[in-house]
Amino acid sequence: MADSTMLEVRNLKAGYGTRKGFVRAVDDVSFSLGRGEFLGIAGESGCGKSTLAYAIMRLLRDNARIESGSVLFKDRDFATMPAADVEAHRWTDMAMVFQSAMSALNPVLSIGEQLTDAVHAHRKASAAEAQELAAEMLSLVDINADRLKSYPHQLSGGMKQRVMIAMALILKPDLLIMDEPTTALDVVVQRSIIEKIEDLRSSLGFSVIFITHDLSLLVEISDALAIMYAGEIVERGPAGALFSDPRHPYTRGLMASFPSLTGPLVRMGGIEGSAPDLLAPPPGCRFSARCPFAEQGCREGPSPALRPLGGDRFCACALEGRLR
Numbered sequence: 001m002a003d004s005t006m007l008e009v010r011n012l013k014a015g016y017g018t019r020k021g022f023v024r025a026v027d028d029v030s031f032s033l034g035r036g037e038f039l040g041i042a043g044e045s046g047c048g049k050s051t052l053a054y055a056i057m058r059l060l061r062d063n064a065r066i067e068s069g070s071v072l073f074k075d076r077d078f079a080t081m082p083a084a085d086v087e088a089h090r091w092t093d094m095a096m097v098f099q100s101a102m103s104a105l106n107p108v109l110s111i112g113e114q115l116t117d118a119v120h121a122h123r124k125a126s127a128a129e130a131q132e133l134a135a136e137m138l139s140l141v142d143i144n145a146d147r148l149k150s151y152p153h154q155l156s157g158g159m160k161q162r163v164m165i166a167m168a169l170i171l172k173p174d175l176l177i178m179d180e181p182t183t184a185l186d187v188v189v190q191r192s193i194i195e196k197i198e199d200l201r202s203s204l205g206f207s208v209i210f211i212t213h214d215l216s217l218l219v220e221i222s223d224a225l226a227i228m229y230a231g232e233i234v235e236r237g238p239a240g241a242l243f244s245d246p247r248h249p250y251t252r253g254l255m256a257s258f259p260s261l262t263g264p265l266v267r268m269g270g271i272e273g274s275a276p277d278l279l280a281p282p283p284g285c286r287f288s289a290r291c292p293f294a295e296q297g298c299r300e301g302p303s304p305a306l307r308p309l310g311g312d313r314f315c316a317c318a319l320e321g322r323l324r
């Protein structure tokens with residue numbers, strides 16, 4: 001692991017045991033994240049984004065498990081370390097804002113109680129110190145400290161989401177994973193929250209993994225991007241290069257399905273069809289059934305691996321280089 005690397009995920013496989021078989025929702029996923037870096041992960045609903053986030057945090061429950069691979073964080077493997085050690089690092093070193101974050105607040109406790117509880121659960125602190133930290137974190141997310149006395153139902157959706165971000169950051173983690181943190185919010189509130197995260201990242205210096213099905217949210221903010229399809233990363237690289245010159249047909253499809261902010265209006269094409277069943281993915285490239293360029297060879301053999309394109313870019317399309 002390079003010195004500047006915060007997190008390195010290697011060949012991670014994870015999924016769910018079901019009556020019908022194993023649903024491998026994360027299939028051989030590898031990427032690394034630098035200190036202070038912002039990685040955006042995008043892909044359609046059901047492609048395995050949340051499963052990946054939960055696997056990294058070792059928060060998989062019930063029928064879910066990590067099959068193989070490693071999650072190297074500060075030189076230790078989160079995927080295999082004893083559960084008690086994970087407990088010690090989770091939330092203090094690595095924190096997450098959940099997809100259903102707004103309903104994760106406890107309705108019968110005040111915001112202040114929830115924030116101070118989070119401090120006491122992980123660190124020795126006096127009541128006054130915890131209170132001070134809670135007030136400081138609220139102001140960092142632009143909420144007045146008076147709100148410590150408020151209950152969740154007294155806050156707007158955007159404010160609740162900011163409280164969840166304050167709670168995730170209160171122990172000053174080095175890595176913040178955000179799973180669709182703004183999906184339930186209107187566009188203006190989404191923007192302001194994303195700007196806030198960006199501010200905090202530059203002042204506090206943590207790394208971010210930001211997960212969304214909406215690629216357009218990641219345009220301005222990401223350093224690097226990973227595109228997931230049916231459990232696999234099909235393309236990744238520096239965000240600017242990937243946006244200006246997407247190489248995988250799936251990435252191209254995703255790009256065509258969001259309107260350009262500055263350019264002329266583009267037709268919202270979307271991508272026809274739906275993703276394959278992860279219980280029994282088809283042979284060859286998993287996108288081939290929906291790909292306008294697919295050839296017979298694309299539907300055979302193992303799923304194509306990510307190949308380096310140079311410039312820190314990787315693409316898992318056998319036709320890459322021939323498509324122009």
Ligand SMILES: Nc1ncnc2c1ncn2[C@@H]1O[C@H](COP(=O)(O)OP(=O)(O)OP(=O)(O)O)[C@@H](O)[C@H]1O
Pocket residue numbers: 016017018023025043044045046047048049050051052063099213278
């Ligand atoms: N508890 C479970 N048991 C069996 N399969 C599951 C379970 N939870 C999720 N899955 C399946 O795993 C796959 C990945 O789900 P996941 O929630 O990680 O996707 P996602 O990319 O986060 O989707 P979304 O954008 O809708 O949040 C899906 O095919 C889903 O049906």
Ligand SMILES: [Mg+2]
Pocket residue numbers: 049050051099179
């Ligand atoms: Mg999800």
